[in-house]
Amino acid sequence: MEKKKTSAGNLDELAQKLANEEDEDTKIAKMIRAMPKWRFIVLAAVALFWLVFQLRIKLYKPFEPWFQLPLHLCLALFVVFLMNPLAEKYKKTWLWIVDGALLVMTGVILHYFVTHAEYLNNRMYSVSPVTVHEMVVAVFLMITILEAVRRVVSVALFGVILFFMAYAWFGQFVPGVMHYQGISFDRFCETLMLGTNGIFGSPLGTSLNTLFYFLLFGSFFANCGGGAVLIDAGLKLSNKTVGGPAKAAVLSSGLMGMISGSAVANVSSTGVFTIPLMKKTGYAPEEAGAIESVASTGGQIMPPIMGAGAFIMAEMIGLQYIRIAASAVIPAIAYFGSAYILVHLIARKRKIGRVGNVAAETNPVLPRIYRLFPIVLLVVLIIRGTSIPRSALICTVVSIGISMIVKETRMTPKKFLYTLMDGIRQAANIAIPTAACGIMIGIVVRSGIAVKIAKLIDKTGNNSLFLALLIAALGCILLGMALPTVAAYLIANTLFISAITGLLNAQMPETVNVALVGNMFIFYFGVIAQITPPVCLASYTAAGIAGANAWKTGWKAFTFATVAFIAPFMFVYRPALILEGSKGDIFVSAAMLFLATLCIASAVAGYMFKNLNPFERAAFLVVALLFILPIGMTDIIGIVAAVLLIAYCFIMGKAGKGKPQTA
Numbered sequence: 001m002e003k004k005k006t007s008a009g010n011l012d013e014l015a016q017k018l019a020n021e022e023d024e025d026t027k028i029a030k031m032i033r034a035m036p037k038w039r040f041i042v043l044a045a046v047a048l049f050w051l052v053f054q055l056r057i058k059l060y061k062p063f064e065p066w067f068q069l070p071l072h073l074c075l076a077l078f079v080v081f082l083m084n085p086l087a088e089k090y091k092k093t094w095l096w097i098v099d100g101a102l103l104v105m106t107g108v109i110l111h112y113f114v115t116h117a118e119y120l121n122n123r124m125y126s127v128s129p130v131t132v133h134e135m136v137v138a139v140f141l142m143i144t145i146l147e148a149v150r151r152v153v154s155v156a157l158f159g160v161i162l163f164f165m166a167y168a169w170f171g172q173f174v175p176g177v178m179h180y181q182g183i184s185f186d187r188f189c190e191t192l193m194l195g196t197n198g199i200f201g202s203p204l205g206t207s208l209n210t211l212f213y214f215l216l217f218g219s220f221f222a223n224c225g226g227g228a229v230l231i232d233a234g235l236k237l238s239n240k241t242v243g244g245p246a247k248a249a250v251l252s253s254g255l256m257g258m259i260s261g262s263a264v265a266n267v268s269s270t271g272v273f274t275i276p277l278m279k280k281t282g283y284a285p286e287e288a289g290a291i292e293s294v295a296s297t298g299g300q301i302m303p304p305i306m307g308a309g310a311f312i313m314a315e316m317i318g319l320q321y322i323r324i325a326a327s328a329v330i331p332a333i334a335y336f337g338s339a340y341i342l343v344h345l346i347a348r349k350r351k352i353g354r355v356g357n358v359a360a361e362t363n364p365v366l367p368r369i370y371r372l373f374p375i376v377l378l379v380v381l382i383i384r385g386t387s388i389p390r391s392a393l394i395c396t397v398v399s400i401g402i403s404m405i406v407k408e409t410r411m412t413p414k415k416f417l418y419t420l421m422d423g424i425r426q427a428a429n430i431a432i433p434t435a436a437c438g439i440m441i442g443i444v445v446r447s448g449i450a451v452k453i454a455k456l457i458d459k460t461g462n463n464s465l466f467l468a469l470l471i472a473a474l475g476c477i478l479l480g481m482a483l484p485t486v487a488a489y490l491i492a493n494t495l496f497i498s499a500i501t502g503l504l505n506a507q508m509p510e511t512v513n514v515a516l517v518g519n520m521f522i523f524y525f526g527v528i529a530q531i532t533p534p535v536c537l538a539s540y541t542a543a544g545i546a547g548a549n550a551w552k553t554g555w556k557a558f559t560f561a562t563v564a565f566i567a568p569f570m571f572v573y574r575p576a577l578i579l580e581g582s583k584g585d586i587f588v589s590a591a592m593l594f595l596a597t598l599c600i601a602s603a604v605a606g607y608m609f610k611n612l613n614p615f616e617r618a619a620f621l622v623v624a625l626l627f628i629l630p631i632g633m634t635d636i637i638g639i640v641a642a643v644l645l646i647a648y649c650f651i652m653g654k655a656g657k658g659k660p661q662t663a
Helices: 002-020 024-034 037-059 065-083 093-122 132-152 155-173 185-194 202-223 226-237 244-256 263-281 285-301 308-317 321-327 329-349 366-383 388-403 413-447 449-461 465-482 485-507 514-531 537-546 550-560 562-573 583-605 614-626 632-654
Strands: none
Touching (some): 037 388, 132 155, 132 413, 155 413, 244 329, 285 550, 308 485, 413 485, 465 514, 514 562, 614 632
16 A cells, blocks of 8 residues: 555656656756857757758758768767757766767767768678678667767667667567577667668658758747747637636647647647646546646647658658548547547536636737648648649748747747757757667568567467457557557567458458558557556656646546547548448448447546436447447447437436536
8 A cells, every 4th residue: 555655656746757848948948058169069060960951861962871860860869969968967067078079979980970871872781791890880889879869869779779678689488389490680770770670760851851941840839939829719619618827738649749749848839828727617636637737648649740750750650741641530529529428528517607707818820820821731732733842842931931920939049940940959869769769670671570479469369450459459549658659550560560451352342452451450559658657758747737636647548548548449440430331331331430439439528418327328438339330230239229328318318317517
């Protein structure tokens, strides 16, 4: 019992620590102002050089792949080590020896690739010998990437990479289906550094060719006043409705999700406004924190600009990003629709009204609505077929131009440099995990572990698609608890996608893009793992802001996001939900998902025109589950049962049975 209390206390301390952290904009500005002049000058030079390099390859002419990919990664390593020095963190000057050694290693790596780019372009993989020089560079590369991961991503990802590296060496001692014959050191170095499935594979290529430009756009859009308008718009839109602040959290976080792929960042930016308002109107602290964390996490699945994983998915399965974004529309509407309906039902259940001074607490939106033009333009450009990086660059320039209209947002040279450095920092923090995941992907491909897992699933599940999906979902959740969404998605892709797509190919019509279906499934579970206890930083951050119990907030957020755990199974069995089907199929599947969403929200809230008893809540949940499988009879039973349940609740509510509680 004492141990449980201590654990809960530690979680609450973590929640408060996360809540007390300054938002990213404030943090980067303070970091830049506090750093020594020499480091600021070096970082500014690196940032400007990186910008010029990225503009050159996109607007003029790309370099050789073995030149531009390593340069992109080395610039990210320079930024990470200069922005996060050990000497500054631990206040020990002698640690600059360590930081200096890492910077020198990065320089050695860069020199090797710059001087050997042409040779590497013609080198024959698995045929050409691996030199001692190349092995030294490979060791330096692994050391610098691992240390960068530890500093700016997570210790968990650091540990997972070490686990995969250990498997590469010791898999020969593992019995059974997971046995692996092992690898020599020279071929290990070649696999990770000189192959297209290693560090310099597709994920890092996506960081170079796509993500850099969107992160730059997001930084300039937010710093030019667009982010504040999105938050205020969400608050205004729901000001005069029942449970308005909770709906504001859903709307604001959904809108912010279009430019931010980070759940914790969304909570930090919108939660400071919405959580106190929710508490003021009658939501419990745990409910307020849970609602905000659920809404903020959904930002990563919200088109038109989803999380970084969606861009990597487009690259890995060879589809245009606009197709990925379009396929996410219906599930995203279901996710946010479920959250919106849920908070509405809770408000009705407890007679939570609106807070009348929201309008007074926010700045007028209409006079600033022009600041949202870059987002609108971005969507138009992508739909019209303009390349994603070019669209992002155009909208970045437009954001800067719009900022000049009023003095408060005007982009001065100093503000431009600070904003650029913030964008560069974000780009570095994405480049590092994408490169790090290349280590795991290289080992998985070399060892054939994905095929082994597929065989294991076939053996245990007797070719059961549902079992394969269940194993993949649990695996994605476990990975997503410990890792950023990008890393969780990439590892899950390499481990589970072959088993899922193999079974889908056998059971789906040829017209269905099984790669899209399978990848969307694991991507969704990687995202919602961010609000799955015991590790759910978005929920803990929201709990800190709300002054709530972190453990209870995490579990409440988990229950509030129930629809997110059902929707992926639905769009596997009903691919029309991700636009893989006829218009009629899409309409019917969307209607079934809407009914399932309504039933789930009612079951979780415990209200539908009246307070629901445990039996009625269970009935709503069972009806929702009937809509997962696209079997005609279950659809009909589900529709009839849903209509009868809602009608029953309406009649009983009118008769005064199960009256709502007073606030």
